[in-house]
Amino acid sequence: MAGSSLAERQQEFMAHVLDDDRPLPNGWTDRHAAGMDIYRNAYRARLVDAVRETYERTSRWVGEDAFRKAAAHHIITSPPNSWTLDDAGRGFPETLAELFANDPEVAELGWLEWAMHRAFVAADAEPMDAAAFGDAAALFAEEDWANMSLGFTPGLSQKKVSHDIGKLWRSLAEDEAGDRPDGTLDRALYCVVWREGVKPVFMQVEEAEGRALEMMRESGTYGQMCELLIELLGEEQAVAEAGAILGRWLHNGLIISISK
Numbered sequence: 001m002a003g004s005s006l007a008e009r010q011q012e013f014m015a016h017v018l019d020d021d022r023p024l025p026n027g028w029t030d031r032h033a034a035g036m037d038i039y040r041n042a043y044r045a046r047l048v049d050a051v052r053e054t055y056e057r058t059s060r061w062v063g064e065d066a067f068r069k070a071a072a073h074h075i076i077t078s079p080p081n082s083w084t085l086d087d088a089g090r091g092f093p094e095t096l097a098e099l100f101a102n103d104p105e106v107a108e109l110g111w112l113e114w115a116m117h118r119a120f121v122a123a124d125a126e127p128m129d130a131a132a133f134g135d136a137a138a139l140f141a142e143e144d145w146a147n148m149s150l151g152f153t154p155g156l157s158q159k160k161v162s163h164d165i166g167k168l169w170r171s172l173a174e175d176e177a178g179d180r181p182d183g184t185l186d187r188a189l190y191c192v193v194w195r196e197g198v199k200p201v202f203m204q205v206e207e208a209e210g211r212a213l214e215m216m217r218e219s220g221t222y223g224q225m226c227e228l229l230i231e232l233l234g235e236e237q238a239v240a241e242a243g244a245i246l247g248r249w250l251h252n253g254l255i256i257s258i259s260k
Contacts, residue, residue: 047075050088054117057172058109061180062100070099086121089114105163105183108191109172112165115157115193116200122155127253136258144260146223150216150249151257156194158213165191166204190214194254203252208232209245213254222246 051071052059059067074095080088093114097107128136140148163183171181190210193202205213211232212225222242229238229245249255 047080047088048072051075051092054086054089055092055110055113057169058096058106058113060172061109061168062103062106070096073099086117089117105165105168108159108161108163108165109168111159112169112191112193112202115159115191116202118157119155119193119195119200120198122153122195125153125256127153128250128255128257130247130250133250133255133258140260146221146226147260148222149219149259150222150255151259152217152254153194153256155200156192156217156254158190158192158210158217160188160207160210161185161191161204162188164189164204166202169202192254194252196253208241209248212242212245213249 048068048071051074052067055067055071062070071092074092075088078091078095080090093107093110096110097104100106137145137148162185164181164185165183167181168183171179188207189204190207190213191202191204192210192213193200195201208229212228215225215228216222226238226242229242232238233241
């Protein structure tokens with residue numbers, strides 16, 4: 001590494017930390033190699049600890065040994081590139097989906113923990129209550145309602161799940177070994193995560209509401225959402241459900257703005 005810039009030397013050093021099989025620089029002795037092994041192990045152990053802090057319930061579900069092996073695999077295959085340890089667990093749910101392919105609830109639990117972690121650090125925003133919404137929409141014509149779009153609170157995320165991860169979440173609230181509930185759902189639901197004040201929260205909703213939220217978050221209009229609900233539920237049920245869904249979103253503080 002002689003003659004290289006400081007940045008190049010730092011990049012080379014990190015490449016050796018992250019890759020056990022990378023040939024050591026010319027001139028390194030066994031003492032240097034032993035020092036690198038110590039540094040590499042300490043670096044990975046700290047990152048594994050950081051990942052576990054974010055995914056505590058997932059760790060309890062799979063067991064400490066299996067979790068630490070999965071976290072180490074993730075760190076090696078997807079090394080962090082952020083300045084903060086808060087991001088050490090980025091992409092870990094995808095790693096869990098790969099490593100625990102026969103146990104899909106593991107990745108779903110991991111997704112929930114990461115979504116709540118990100119919701120906690122999301123930007124602050126003032127939710128719109130029903131009164132404020134009513135004032136904003138008081139003069140809407142029928143066309144305005146059809147074209148209405150919604151702004152949602154920062155940190156809001158959602159995922160279609162095949163397990164009752166709320167049930168699994170509650171069963172893992174205490175750091176104690178116990179019976180593990182099955183949690184398999186007879187139909188898919190959507191898990192929605194956001195922040196109330198300073199507390200990340202989540203709810204599970206029926207697929208129709210989950211898809212409606214997905215559409216509106218992707219710049220869909222209220223008219224398009226109603227058409228989707230008619231397709232999924234039939235016209236009579238869709239009319240009632242569209243208003244009920246909008247009311248729930250307002251009640252839970254998901255909406256921060258409307259536009260037409």
